[in-house]
Amino acid sequence: MTITANDFKTDLKPVWCPGCGDFAVLSSVHRALAAAGCQPHETILVSGIGCSSRLPGYVETYGLNSLHGRALPIATGAKLAAPRMTVVAVGGDGDGLAIGGNHFLHAARRNVDIAYFMMDNEIYGLTKGQAGPTTPSGDRTKSTTYGNPDPSLDPCALAIAAGASWVGRGFSGDVKGTTDLMTRAIRHHGFAFLNILSPCVTWRGEEQHKELRAQMRPLPADHDVTNREAAMRFTDEHDVLTTGVLYEVARATVLDQLADIERRARGNSAPVRSDFLAAFG
Amino acid sequence: MSEDITFTMVGSGGDGAVVAGDLAAMACASQGLHVIKTEAYGPQIRGGESSSTVRVASAPITAQGDAINALVVFRFADFARFHSEMTLAKNCVVLHEPADVPPAELAAYRCVPVAFAQIAKDAGAPAARNIVALGILAAMFGLPFDSIRAAVRKRFRKRDAAVIDANLRALDCGITWNGAQFEAGPRFDGRTPSASRLLMSGNEASAFAALHAGCSFFAGYPITPSTEILQLLGEWLPKIGGSCLQTEDELAAIGAVVGASFAGAKGMTATSGPGLALMSEMLGLSSIAEIPSVIVNVQRGGPSTGIPTKSEQSDLFHAVYGGHGDMPRVVLACCDVEDAFHATVDAFNIAEEFQLPVIVLSDQAIAQRRETIDAASLVHEVIPRRLALEPDDTYRRYAITEDGVSPMTVPGMAGGMFQTNGLEHDEEGRPSSMFETHERMNAKRYRKLDAIAEKYPLFRTFGADKPELGILCWGSSAGPVQEAIETMNASGARAAAFVPRILAPLPAKALQAFIDSCERILIVELSYAEQFHRYLRSLVDLPRTGTRILKRSGGKPLSVVDVIEAAKVLEGVTA
Numbered sequence: 001m002t003i004t005a006n007d008f009k010t011d012l013k014p015v016w017c018p019g020c021g022d023f024a025v026l027s028s029v030h031r032a033l034a035a036a037g038c039q040p041h042e043t044i045l046v047s048g049i050g051c052s053s054r055l056p057g058y059v060e061t062y063g064l065n066s067l068h069g070r071a072l073p074i075a076t077g078a079k080l081a082a083p084r085m086t087v088v089a090v091g092g093d094g095d096g097l098a099i100g101g102n103h104f105l106h107a108a109r110r111n112v113d114i115a116y117f118m119m120d121n122e123i124y125g126l127t128k129g130q131a132g133p134t135t136p137s138g139d140r141t142k143s144t145t146y147g148n149p150d151p152s153l154d155p156c157a158l159a160i161a162a163g164a165s166w167v168g169r170g171f172s173g174d175v176k177g178t179t180d181l182m183t184r185a186i187r188h189h190g191f192a193f194l195n196i197l198s199p200c201v202t203w204r205g206e207e208q209h210k211e212l213r214a215q216m217r218p219l220p221a222d223h224d225v226t227n228r229e230a231a232m233r234f235t236d237e238h239d240v241l242t243t244g245v246l247y248e249v250a251r252a253t254v255l256d257q258l259a260d261i262e263r264r265a266r267g268n269s270a271p272v273r274s275d276f277l278a279a280f281g
Numbered sequence: 282m283s284e285d286i287t288f289t290m291v292g293s294g295g296d297g298a299v300v301a302g303d304l305a306a307m308a309c310a311s312q313g314l315h316v317i318k319t320e321a322y323g324p325q326i327r328g329g330e331s332s333s334t335v336r337v338a339s340a341p342i343t344a345q346g347d348a349i350n351a352l353v354v355f356r357f358a359d360f361a362r363f364h365s366e367m368t369l370a371k372n373c374v375v376l377h378e379p380a381d382v383p384p385a386e387l388a389a390y391r392c393v394p395v396a397f398a399q400i401a402k403d404a405g406a407p408a409a410r411n412i413v414a415l416g417i418l419a420a421m422f423g424l425p426f427d428s429i430r431a432a433v434r435k436r437f438r439k440r441d442a443a444v445i446d447a448n449l450r451a452l453d454c455g456i457t458w459n460g461a462q463f464e465a466g467p468r469f470d471g472r473t474p475s476a477s478r479l480l481m482s483g484n485e486a487s488a489f490a491a492l493h494a495g496c497s498f499f500a501g502y503p504i505t506p507s508t509e510i511l512q513l514l515g516e517w518l519p520k521i522g523g524s525c526l527q528t529e530d531e532l533a534a535i536g537a538v539v540g541a542s543f544a545g546a547k548g549m550t551a552t553s554g555p556g557l558a559l560m561s562e563m564l565g566l567s568s569i570a571e572i573p574s575v576i577v578n579v580q581r582g583g584p585s586t587g588i589p590t591k592s593e594q595s596d597l598f599h600a601v602y603g604g605h606g607d608m609p610r611v612v613l614a615c616c617d618v619e620d621a622f623h624a625t626v627d628a629f630n631i632a633e634e635f636q637l638p639v640i641v642l643s644d645q646a647i648a649q650r651r652e653t654i655d656a657a658s659l660v661h662e663v664i665p666r667r668l669a670l671e672p673d674d675t676y677r678r679y680a681i682t683e684d685g686v687s688p689m690t691v692p693g694m695a696g697g698m699f700q701t702n703g704l705e706h707d708e709e710g711r712p713s714s715m716f717e718t719h720e721r722m723n724a725k726r727y728r729k730l731d732a733i734a735e736k737y738p739l740f741r742t743f744g745a746d747k748p749e750l751g752i753l754c755w756g757s758s759a760g761p762v763q764e765a766i767e768t769m770n771a772s773g774a775r776a777a778a779f780v781p782r783i784l785a786p787l788p789a790k791a792l793q794a795f796i797d798s799c800e801r802i803l804i805v806e807l808s809y810a811e812q813f814h815r816y817l818r819s820l821v822d823l824p825r826t827g828t829r830i831l832k833r834s835g836g837k838p839l840s841v842v843d844v845i846e847a848a849k850v851l852e853g854v855t856a
Contacts, residue, residue, distance in 0.1 A: 010700065012711055041695045044544060049703075057700045057712065062692040064543055065702035065712075066536075067566050073500075073533035077540025077548065078692070080524045081498050085544065085692045103536075106529040258524050265519035276492060276517060277656060280479040281310050 005030040007040055010060050015051075021172035021198030021209070022052050025119050028175050029059055029090070032182030036086070043086045046075040048095035051126045052119035052198065055090050069100030072107040075114050076254075083255055086186060087114040094124050097133040097153055108162035108191050110254040115185040115192045118155055119172070121200035121208075129203035141203070155195045157235035160228060160247050165190035167231065167247040171216050172198040173209060177243055184245065190253045197241060212241055219244035284467035285338040286422050287346025287370075290414060291363060292355035294328035297411030302333030303651075304436060305415060306480055308428035309337045310653045313475030317652045319345050319838075322590055323362055330359035334367075337424070339472055343617060343760040345650065347840045349373055350466035351421055352390075353414040355397065357381050366837050374465040376417065391463065404454045406447035416455015421463060423470030426456060479656050483621040483647035484509035484551075486654075487577050488517065490625030491549050494663050496575075497523035498548040500537035502530055502556060505589040506645040507579035510551035531556035535563040535574065542573050545691030547629055547666075551577040554596045555585070557640070561604045564638045566703045568608045568726065571679065571687070573632035573639075573666065577625060580644040580756075582835045592645035593835020594756050597812040600640045601785045609726050611639040611733060612785040616741065616759035619654045621647055623661055624782065630664040631737060635686055635729045642784070644807075646757040646838055672697040677708040681721070685728030734786040742795065744777030745770055750848055751799030752778040753792075755813055758805045758839055765844035776848065784816070793821045801827040801851045805844060809834045827851070 008030040016022050033043060043061035047053035049068035056063030062085075066074050075089040096104050096118050107116070123141065124130040130143035134155065138147045159167045166188040170178040178196060185192035199208040219242055224230050231247035288305075290298035299320055306318040315338045323329040336346035348370035354360045354377045364386065369375075375387055379394035395417065397410035406412065412433065419429055430449060437445045461468075481489075488510045491499065499518060501511040515525040528534040531552055538548035552560065557578045567574040580596045582588030600612045611631050615624040621643055628639040669676055669688035678699035680687045687708075690697025701710040705719045713719070741759065744752075744766040754762050759780045766776045779795040781788055796802060802823055806813040811832050817823060831847035833839075 012700070040698055042693055044692050045700075046540065054712075057702065059700070060698055061700075062543070062690075062698055063700035064540075064570065065700070065704065066539075066570075067562055067703055070532065070536045070563065073528065073536030074540035074543070076526070076533075077498065077500060077537030077542075078544040079540075080526060080537070081541035081546035081548070082544035082692055102529055103533055106533070254526075258519070262519040262522060265516070266522075271520045273493075276489060277479060277659075280481045280485065281307060281477060 003034050003039060005034045008033050008060050010058055012057050014058055015054055017202045019201040019206070019209070020051070021121065021200070022055065022119055024172040024175050025052070025117070025178065025196055025198050026055055026058055028178040028182055029055065029117070031179040032186060033059070033061070035179065035183040036186040038086045038186065042084065043088070044075070044078050044082070046071045046078065046087070046089045048091040048100055049126070050092035050095045050124070052090060052092040053095060069095055069098070069103065071095065072100060072103040072116065076107060076110070076112045079112055079114050080255065080258070088186065089114055089116045091118060093118060093120040093122065093134040093155065094132040097155060097158070104158065105162045108159050108164040108193065111163060111165050111190045111251050113190055113253040113255055115182070115188070115194065117182065117185070117194050117196060119196050119198040120155060121198050121204060122152070123200050123203045125200050125203055154235040156193070156246055157232060159193040160231055160235070164193045164247070165249050165251045166192035166245070168194045168245045169241070170194060170196045170243050171212055171241060172196055173213050174216065174243065181245065188248070190251055215239060215241040217242050219246070283338055283340035284469050284472070285336070285342070286350045286466040287334060287336040287348065288351040288353070288418050289332055289334040289349050289367065290353040290411065291330065291332040291360045292411070293330055293359055294325070296355045297408070298331055298355070299333045300436070301411035301415045302335050304429060304432040305335050305418065305424065306651060307432045308425055310478045310480040311428050311431070312425045313478060314339060314469065315342050315478070315653050316480060317342055317345050317650055319650045321363060321366065330362050332363050337422070337469065339469065343763045344841055345838060347842055351376070351418055353418070354381070355410065357384055368840065370466070372465060374421070374463045376414065395458070400454050400458070401451050404447060404450040406451040409448050409451035412448050412451040413455040416452040417458050417460040420456045420458065421460035421465055423468035425469070425474070478653035480651050480653055481618055482509065482649055482651045483615065483618045483643050484579065484649065485513060486618050486621040487551065487625045487641070487643065488513040489659065490622040492517060492521065493622070493659065493661065494547060494626045494629035496547045496549050496629065498538065498541035498546045499523070499550065500526040500528050500534040500548070501550050501552065502528055502534050504553045504556050506581055506648050507551040507553050507577065510577060531559040532563065535560040535576065538574050539563060539567050539572050545693070547633060549575040549577065549629070551579065553579050553581050553589070554583045554587070554599065557596060557599055557603070564610060565604050565606060565608050567638040568610055569703055569705070570701050571636040571726070573636050575625070575628045575632050575639050575641070577641045577643060579648040580642060588836050590645070591836045592757060592807065592838065594644060594758065594807040595810070595812060595835065596642060597784065597808065597816060600642055601816060607723055609637055609730050610785065611637060611783070612642060613639065613739070614642045614756045614782055614784050615647060616756060616780055616782065618647060618650070618652045619658050620782065622659055626661040626663065627737065627739065630662070631733060633666040634664050635733055636689065637729060642756060644757050669697065678710045679706065679708045679722065679725070681708060681725055684732040685725045686732070730786045734788065737783055738788040738791055739782035740788050740791060741780040741782060742777060745775040748775050748777035748798065749800045750774065750776040750803060750851060751795060751801070752776065752803045752805055752844070753817065754778065754805040755781055755784065758807060761839045761841045762805055762844050764841045765848065768841065769845060769848060787820050789820050796821060796823060801829070803829050803831060803848055803851060805831045805839065805847070807835045807839060808832055
């Protein structure tokens with residue numbers, strides 16, 4: 001039986017505000033899981049905390065909406081324990097770059113074979129409008145009365161620098177394009193990071209959606225995805241939103257490394273209890 | 282009459298005090314003797330002072346040696362750092378380099394100069410003064426020469442034959458030096474050897490327990506004094522197809538364990554106080570989302586960085602109370618090395634059957650000492666996870682049940698999908714902020730503790746049947762308490778101890794019955810703030826008069842004499 005996007009839908013009603021970009025992202029997730037050939041019972045969806053981290057509740061898989069910032073370690077443990085499962089982590093910019101920033105570096109460095117979709121709205125939505133790591137410098141938010149004193153961070157630049165083997169950028173309003181990027185991310189062998197600009201109509205204004213759509217540009221046709229420096233040129237952009245696969249290389253994943261370790265550790269015969277106790281006399 | 286001796290070697294890094302202690306302990310264990318071996322270090326990463334203390338006995342022992350019969354000091358400057366933490370027997374023999382003058386406080390003991398370095402040099406092994414000293418001690422107490430030779434060969438098996446021969450010559454020079462002349466303590470040479478025992482540390486026992494219990498995933502971050510568990514499982518798990526992940530921090534370690542467990546694997550992490558503090562939030566998720574997790578917390582001096590290399594029993598509050606919200610969890614405590622094995626397997630059994638976080642409290646004294654145990658004792662029933670084997674459309678992940686346990690499904694099981702979270706949720710896992718749901722689900726989750734209390738009333742009691750004096754303690758304090766009770770009861774006292782091996786839920790009924798059967802109660806713990814005493818006060822009734830606390834900060838191990846002295850103060854008990 002062919003699995004379709006509908007097979008991934010649940011009957012739980014999203015808590016998101018009308019007009020939230022995350023609705024479109026959810027739709028892309030349903031479609032991409034089907035397009036990538038995933039089975040609902042062989043898929044694990046993990047999120048942190050935030051508006052976007054509610055997403056696993058709306059997808060019929062094994063889903064866990066976990067703790068703020070901790071989606072990636074949980075997804076890593078799940079993937080190592082059940083390598084046959086498709087593991088996808090989702091969350092927001094505050095969740096993944098602020099409180100969970102350390103895990104982002106290390107998941108990318110390890111090249112854990114999971115896809116990570118970051119719904120980036122440049123604001124803390126669930127706590128009602130405070131500045132986050134991707135909020136532009138100078139922006140007034142509820143926590144930055146006099147303007148955001150901190151520069152913003154480009155998640156794709158961070159992912160590439162930390163060693164992610166697949167890095168892409170999408171826009172929630174472009175459902176077809178985002179679905180395609182998600183499908184490729186899920187199929188990628190290694191840590192696939194997809195930054196999805198997903199407007200927050202409530203705290204970033206109705207205009208954010210229109211602005212992002214106007215700024216959206218595809219990558220140039222001659223972009224070399226294996227060239228790190230070339231990929232970096234499409235990070236830290238201003239007034240432009242370049243979408244597509246910025247970077248893609250083949251690199252051993254942590255599971256590949258562990259499989260190799262297992263081969264070397266096992267030797268020729270499976271050890272028994274007495275082999276482990278031999279070191280103790 | 283059982284033979285029982287303790288000897289200590291003190292030196293700087295490179296003197297090999299610890300290696301010599303290991304060799305003696307291994308040799309004695311192989312002859313079926315009972316051994317407890319401890320080490321102490323200064324704060325330096327390499328070099329610096331170190332000491333190794335070995336207690337050997339022909340009958341079972343539960344505490345490290347109280348009174349040192351022979352002390353080998355390669356440099357008195359190093360000894361000065363440890364002196365306040367060591368007690369020498371009255372007839373202790375102190376062996377030292379001739380040029381190094383014993384300090385005044387050792388004047389009362391027999392100080393004997395031995396040219397360790399020169400003897401080693403003459404034997405062709407200039408670095409082997411520790412081996413020379415080992416030979417002298419072997420002759421002094423009649424320790425098994427051939428087993429020590431075998432231990433030396435095993436230790437240096439990867440070195441040139443010439444190195445091994447030189448060390449064996451150094452050993453023989455020590456043996457023929459005539460250590461027997463001092464009569465520093467009982468001798469073991471009249472004894473018939475019995476079956477070889479294993480020599481293991483608490484951390485090694487915890488790691489082995491994980492394998493025994495079927496753990497296939499470990500994640501951890503290095504932290505003293507638990508790191509050996511990470512290291513050993515990093516070596517062992519790949520051999521059986523499991524995975525070991527050294528994470529970026531403790532937040533990730535417990536996160537990865539929860540993820541692995543969610544995906545169907547038995548997962549464990551190990552840490553110490555500061556790491557447990559970082560893991561607290563995730564334990565809340567493990568509790569509310571009902572995902573099994575096992576945490577071995579090896580206690581050290583705290584708070585903050587505290588004294589990382591020394592033992593204390595001050596993470597009790599954090600383990601039983603730490604966390605946000607009403608969070609059912611189970612806390613087990615091990616009393617010795619063998620018990621570290623059993624407690625860890627129990628932790629997996631309880632976590633898997635009841636779907637909650639289980640913390641095993643070990644401590645540095647157990648985790649890093651090596652003691653002899655019978656290989657045959659390392660068996661323990663393993664209980665599998667309660668799975669919903671054929672989930673259908675009516676499957677509810679958090680179905681309300683009598684004992685609070687809802688059968689789990691794991692990824693890969695068709696029809697078993699569920700979406701869960703750290704939000705309060707209904708029986709299907711859907712988020713809910715309703716009071717009724719919160720109350721009902723709290724009740725469901727807390728019912729599991731009742732079932733656990735019923736099934737796992739884990740405690741040890743020992744001593745007199747109708748005790749006058751009842752001693753309450755936990756963890757590594759149980760060792761010296763047990764020997765203190767044996768000593769006191771041998772001189773006519775009627776003392777007994779109750780040692781809970783599960784601290785939450787506390788076996789309060791059995792404990793209360795024990796307390797009520799005693800006239801006086803002594804509580805023994807290594808916590809300045811009396812955490813155990815205060816915890817007991819919240820759950821059982823202690824006699825208003827006739828309850829005494831023996832407590833102090835960690836950093837100095839509790840001794841048998843400490844317990845006996847404290848017991849003496851309680852009227853009517855003679856030691």
